[in-house]
Amino acid sequence: MSNQIKLTIDISEELLSKILTVVALSSATLPPSIGGMPMAIRTPPPEAPERPSMGFKIQKEGEG
Numbered sequence: 001m002s003n004q005i006k007l008t009i010d011i012s013e014e015l016l017s018k019i020l021t022v023v024a025l026s027s028a029t030l031p032p033s034i035g036g037m038p039m040a041i042r043t044p045p046p047e048a049p050e051r052p053s054m055g056f057k058i059q060k061e062g063e064g
Contacts, residue, residue, distance in 0.1 A: 011019075
């Protein structure tokens with residue numbers, strides 16, 4: 001017994017060209033400015049305050 005799956009997909013030339021165009025455009029890098037308008041710069045989120053540990057504290061020798 002063979003573990004094979006044979007699959008045939010028929011795609012029209014028009015659909016194939018649209019798919020290839022989308023793949024090509026999505027992999028292309030955008031220029032830093034489009035039409036003289038600068039791109040928006042993402043600012044990093046504000047740093048969260050340090051949170052206390054959620055684990056158990058291990059008592060060292062000599063501590064209460």
